[in-house]
Amino acid sequence: MNRFMFGYCATLISALLWPTLPTFPLACAVLVIAVIMLKWSKLLAGSLLAIAWMSLFCHQLLVFTSDKSSEPPSVRGEIISLVYRNGDWINADIRILADHPFHFPDKYLRLRWQSEQKVAIGEVWQFTLAPKPITSVLNQGEFNQQAYLLSKHIIGKGRVIAAKRLLPPQGMRAKLLTKLRQDLASLANGDLMLALMLGDKQQISDAHWQGLRQSGTGHLVTISGLHLSVLAIWVMGLGGYLLGRLTPRLGLGNRQAIALVALICCGLYAFLAGLGLPTQRALIMLVMVILLGLIRRYASPFERLLWALFIVLLLDPLSILGAGLWLSFGALAIILWFTQSWPAPDERLSSWQRLKWRLKQMWQIQWRLSLSLGLLQGLLFGGFAPYALIFNLIFVPWFSLVVIPLSFMALITWIIGIYLGVSVSLPLYLLDLAISPMTLAFDWLGELPLHWLPASMQLVSALVFGLLGLILWRLASGAWRWMIPVLFMPLCLWFLPQRLTDPKSWQVHLLDVGQGLSLVVEKQGRALIYDTGAAFGEHFSYADRVIVPFLHYRGIGELDYLVLSHSDNDHAGGADYLLGRYPKVKLVTDLSYPGAIDCRPKSLNWQGLRLEILGPREPQPGNNGSCVVRISDGRRSVLIPGDIESEGEQSLLTQSAEVGSTVLIAAHHGSNTSSSGAFIRASAPGIVLYAAGFNNRYGFPKAEVVRRFRDQKALQYSTGDNGQLSLKLDEQGITVLGYRRDLAPFWYNQRFEFGEFGNPE
DSSP: OOHHHHHHHHHHHGGGGOSOOOOHHHHHHHHHHHHHHTTTOHHHHHHHHHHHHHHHHHHHHHOOOOOTTOSSOEEEEEEEEEEEEETTEEEEEEEEOOSSSOOOSOOEEEEEEEOSSOOOTTOEEEEEEEEEOSOOOOOTTSOOHHHHHHHTTEEEEEEEEEEEEEESOOHHHHHHHHHHHHHHTTSTTHHHHHHHHHOOOTTOOHHHHHHHHHHTOGGGGSOSHHHHHHHHHHHHHHHHHHHHHHOTTOHHHHHHHHHHHHHHHHHHHHHHTTOOHHHHHHHHHHHHHHHHHHHTSOOSHHHHHHHHHHHHHHHOGGGGGSHHHHHHHHHHHHHHHHHTTOOOOOTTOOHHHHHHHHHHHHHHHHHHHHHHHHHHHHHHHSEEOTTHHHHHHHHHHHIIIIIHHHHHHHHHHHHHHHHHTOOOOHHHHHHHHHHHHHHHHHHHHTTSSOSOEEOOHHHHHHHHHHHHHHHHHHHOOGGGGGHHHHHHHHHHHHTSOGGGSOTTOEEEEEOOOSSSOOEEEEETTEEEEEOOBOEETTTEEHIIIIIHHHHHHHTOOEEEEEEOOOSOHHHHTTHHHHHHHOTTOEEEOSSSOTTOBOOSSEEEEETTEEEEEEEOSSOOSSGGGOOEEEEEOSSOEEEEOTTOOHHHHHHHHHTTOOOOOSEEEOGGGGOTTSOOHHHHHHHOOSEEEEOOOTTOTTOSSOHHHHHHHHHTTOEEEEHHHHSSEEEEEETTEEEEEEIIIIISOOGGGSOOOTTOOSOOO
16 A cells, blocks of 8 residues: 555545644645655655645635736636526636636636526636625535535635626537537437536436435436446447457457547546536546556555545545545445455356346445445435435446446437538437436336435434444454444434433524524424525525524424514525425414414413513514514523614513523624614623624624623624524533534634635634
8 A cells, every 4th residue: 555645645534624724834844844754754744745735725726816907806717507597697607717828726706697698608708796705604404515615616706797708619518518408408308418418417407306316316417437437348348349359369458458448438528528526536536447457556446546536636635525526436435345355256157147146246236335325425415315225226227238328329429420410319319218217217206205314413423333333243353343332322322312311401503594594492302493594586595405404404303483573585585485394383473474473472481491572562564573582491591682673672671571681692683773782781691693694795793783792791703703603501501602613613614705815714
C-alpha cells in the first residue's frame, strides 16, 4: 500500500470534521514542510499535503474579483445548466469565463433572472449582477445546500440586473443537445433517454423523478461509474471476441488494444455527457483501474481503488462534500470487499450450472450492495426506499445488459445520421422501448404503501453500528469479539420508549427559514409548532424543505399543535402543507380555518407544560393581530410574540398579561418598530433569539434593538448567524446550541461572503 496516498486520502476525508481551514500563509508553510517530510515519512507527508492543498484549493476557488470598472459586478459566463424555469423567471448555473487561458479550478455561479428570451445551454452571456454569497439556511435533517454548492464549485449566487447574449451555443455537445431534445420530444421516455445519452437531467418529469426516488434507481439515469464500467466491459468483451477470432496469437497486444478502445469509448461518452464532476470522477476511476491492471504493477483491487481515489481527491478535494463520491466509491469498495475472496467456478460445471453459479454470485453482490448503500443513503438523505432492493435486483442487470449499451449505440448512430443527413430513428425507438419496463413499474409502485421511509438520525446511526457489529461477528476473533455487544447497544437503546427520557426536559428549536419564523417545541417525542416560514410558488415551501425533515431527523412522530400567528407569507406560507401532512393536528389561529382554536386569552396544558395564549383580545389584521403565546414549565418560560409592534406590545402590558419570560423570540424579527423599552423591561428575558435571515435586505435585527437588549444584559442569538438555534431546558438550566457553532461546527457550514475566503467567523 502506498503510504503517501493513504495519508493524503485519509487526512483529506477527515476534512469533513475540521472546524476551520488553515490561512493561506499557513497552508503555504505546511506545503513546504510536506515536501521536506517526504524523505522521512511518506504517510505524514501525504497528510500535510492534504491539509495544505484543501486550503489552497478553496482559496483559489472562492476568491473572486470581478470587472473593477463596473459596479455592480459584471461577469462573462457560459450557461451549463437550466436548474429551474417558471414562466419568464430562470434559475441557471453558469461557468465563469476568464480572460486568461489558465483558470483552475472552474468557477460557477447560480443565477436567477427574469427574461422573456429563450435561453439555451452552451450560450455565452454578459451578466450584470447583484451578487449573494453561498451561505444558506442550515438545520438538522435538511439538505445541506451550502455544502452541495461548494462540492459543485458554485462560489456564489446572484440576481441578474442586466444580461446580454454574446454567443450562440458553443461546442458540439450544446448543438447535439438542442437537436436531440427536439427528436425525443414525442417519445414517452424521452426525458430519461436525454439523461442517458447526453447527461441532461433537467427535462426529467416530476412523475419520473418521484418514481426514481421511491424505487432507489436514480443512479441508473445518472452517467457515472456504473455506466462507464458497463460500457468498458461490453467494449472489451466484444472486442476480445472479435480480435480473438481475427488474431488469436496476439494475446497481450489484443488486451492492450481492446483496453485502449474501451477507454476511448468511455472518454467519448463522458465528453458527450457534459463531463460533469460525477462523470469526471467515474472516468478517472475507470482509467486508473484499467491502466494499473494493464501494467500489472498493483495487483490488489484495493490498491487500484486507492490510486483512483487519490487522483480524484487531488484534482477536486471538495468532492468529499458531495454524495456522489461516497456512493460511487462506496459501491465499488463493497463489491471488491465481497468478491476478492470468491473462488472461480469449477471447470467441470456445465454451461447451465455456470449460469446458475453466476446468478447466485450476482444475487449475493446485489443484496449486500443494496443493504450497505441503503444505510449510506439513510445517512446522506435521512430515509430509506424499501422497494429499492427489488427494483435494483431487476433493473441494474437490465440496464447493464440492455439499456446502457443500447444508449451508447443509439447515441453514436444518431450522431452519425446527423452528420450524414440521414434520419436514424430506430435505435431511439428501441431505447424508449427498453426503458419502458422501469417506467411502467413506477406506475405500479405508486399504488403501493410506504414508498419512502424517513428515519431519525438516531435510528440510522444505530443501524450503522449494528451493521458493523454483524461484520465484526463474521470476521473478528479473540479479544475483538467483546466489541460486538457494544456495537449493538445503540440499536437496543433506540427501542426504548420516549417516555423513559427525562420528563422535565424539553427543547425549543428556532429553525433557520431565512427571513421568516418557524419554532418547534419538543417534549418526549411530540411537538408543537409556531409558524411555518414562507412558501414561494407551487414547488417551494420551508415546511417541506426544513420543518418536516427536521421532525423526521429528531424522530418526532406526533405533531399536536400548530399555531399560526397571522397571515403573512413568511409566517404562514407552509400552513396548508403541514395540515396536509398532519391532518390530526390542533390548529390555533385567528385565520379562517374551520375548527381552529382562536387566539383569545386562554390557557392549555400540553405534555406537562402550560401553554398560555395571551392575545390579541380581538381579531385584527396586520402584525398587531399576531397570536402571542407563552410556554412555561413553572420555572422557565418562552414568550413568542409573533410580529407585534410597539402598539401591540403596549396592548399586552395594558391588559396586565404575564409577559415575563426566560427566553424571548424577538418580535418582528428584531425590527425597530417592535421591542420597545417598556416591553423589554416587562418581559426581562435572559436570552433573546432573532428569526432573521443572513444578510437580509431589512437589516434585521436592527442595531438599536440589539442595543436595548444589551442594556438589559440579555444574551442574543440570530438564526442568520447561527443557523438553527436549539435550547435545552432541564434541571441544570438552559443550554443554547447553534447549528454552525455547536451542532455541526465544520468549516463548510460557516458563513461565507461573496468573493472572499478566510476564517469567516
